[in-house]
Every structure is written in C-alpha cells, then in structure tokens.
Amino acid sequence: MVKYVVDLVRSLLSPPHCAYCYISIDERQPLCTACLQCIQPIVTYNLALTRKDTLMVEAVSAYQEPLRSLILAKNYGNKVASRQLAHVMWYQTSLSYRACDIFVPIPLHWRRYAWRGFNQAEVIASDLAHAAGAQCLSLLQRQRATMFQAHLNIEERATNVKEVFMFKGDAKSITGKHLVLVDDLMTTGATLREAAKILLPLQPASLRAVVACRVI
Ligand SMILES: [Zn+2]
Numbered sequence: 001m002v003k004y005v006v007d008l009v010r011s012l013l014s015p016p017h018c019a020y021c022y023i024s025i026d027e028r029q030p031l032c033t034a035c036l037q038c039i040q041p042i043v044t045y046n047l048a049l050t051r052k053d054t055l056m057v058e059a060v061s062a063y064q065e066p067l068r069s070l071i072l073a074k075n076y077g078n079k080v081a082s083r084q085l086a087h088v089m090w091y092q093t094s095l096s097y098r099a100c101d102i103f104v105p106i107p108l109h110w111r112r113y114a115w116r117g118f119n120q121a122e123v124i125a126s127d128l129a130h131a132a133g134a135q136c137l138s139l140l141q142r143q144r145a146t147m148f149q150a151h152l153n154i155e156e157r158a159t160n161v162k163e164v165f166m167f168k169g170d171a172k173s174i175t176g177k178h179l180v181l182v183d184d185l186m187t188t189g190a191t192l193r194e195a196a197k198i199l200l201p202l203q204p205a206s207l208r209a210v211v212a213c214r215v216i
Contacts, residue, residue, distance in 0.1 A: 030084035
C-alpha cells in the first residue's frame with residue numbers, strides 16, 4: 001500500500017517520460033520505444049593490451065543519439081541520466097547472461113569528482129552490480145589529475161593517462177573473480193587499457209569492459 005502511494009505521488013509529480021525526446025511513456029523506463037529502436041548496436045571490440053592479451057569491450061552503440069545526450073548530461077549534474085544509461089546497458093548488452101562478480105568503475109580524479117559531485121561510471125557500475133547481484137568495488141584510484149581526453153589526439157591521450165591508476169583494495173579478493181570494468185564512453189581505449197593493466201596481474205578469472213558508447 002505504502003509503495004503504491006509513493007509510486008502514485010511520484011508519477012504525479014514527475015510523469016514518466018523518454019529521457020531523449022521527452023514524450024510521455026507508460027513505464028518508468030529510460031527511453032520510449034521509438035528512441036530505443038534508434039539505437040544501432042555495434043560489435044564487441046578487442047582492445048589490445050599486450051602482444052597476447054586483449055580486453056573485450058562491449059558497448060551498446062556508437063557515440064551517437066540517443067545515448068550521447070545521456071552521457072553528456074553528466075556535465076549538467078544529471079545523475080538520473082547515468083542510471084538511465086545503466087538500465088539500457090543492462091538490457092542491451094550480454095551482461096545479464098554472463099558471469100560477473102565485481103563491477104569496477106573507472107574513477108574520476110577527486111578534484112573532478114568534487115566539481116561534478118558524482119562519478120557517472122560509479123553510478124552506472126553500482127546499478128549494474130545491483131542488477132547482476134554482484135559487487136561494485138572502486139578498486140582503482142587516480143594517482144594524478146589528467147587533462148580532458150577530448151582535447152587530445154591519440155598519442156597524447158595514451159601519454160596523458162599512462163600509469164595514471166593505482167590499485168586500492170585487497171588484491172587477494174580479486175583472484176579467481178569475474179571482473180567487469182565500467183565506463184560511460186570509450187574513445188581510443190587508452191583509459192581502459194591502463195585500468196586493465198593494473199587488474200590483469202591480479203589474476204581474475206576474467207576481465208572485460210562495458211561502456212554505453214564507443215567512438216568508431
Ligand atoms: Zn523517445
């Protein structure tokens with residue numbers, strides 16, 4: 001009864017609408033059917049780490065609408081958009097039928113975190129972990145602030161994030177676990193590569209990555 005009243009009040013205060021085109025929808029889901037159908041799936045990408053190791057990176061779509069707007073919403077402090085991305089990522093990737101023990105968000109430097117108030121990757125990872133019945137652990141820490149990758153070319157991006165992460169947590173708890181790195185956007189893959197280089201030596205059972213969009 002209480003839940004019914006809460007849902008009723010919530011729907012009166014904020015009727016469900018599509019996060020991209022804003023039309024009213026019946027269900028509390030992120031996007032309307034038309035916008036969902038606009039999402040063009042892309043293939044899983046094998047990001048080279050070393051000569052023999054690769055990281056499988058799964059994305060819902062290329063960096064285009066309607067998901068692009070949900071990613072950019074972080075710049076306006078819109079945390080709800082991050083949760084909407086998580087919803088789409090859960091239903092539009094293979095995550096729901098893969099073994100996942102720990103979701104690991106790509107961290108923000110504390111200064112950027114303080115400015116934005118939240119880390120979009122962390123919000124997404126937390127919701128994905130909840131959906132999977134898994135853990136969300138912030139196992140990586142930025143050792144230094146980096147420049148915005150968007151302003152740099154491919155070589156500069158790789159240098160900008162080189163050895164930027166350090167591991168924090170109990171290394172033994174990673175061994176034998178299925179790990180999923182989480183970020184909102186993959187551009188060149190330089191950031192995910194640096195993160196994977198930290199986690200792979202800890203011998204997880206598997207390591208993969210999931211992002212909402214991948215620049216192609
Ligand atoms: Zn829509």
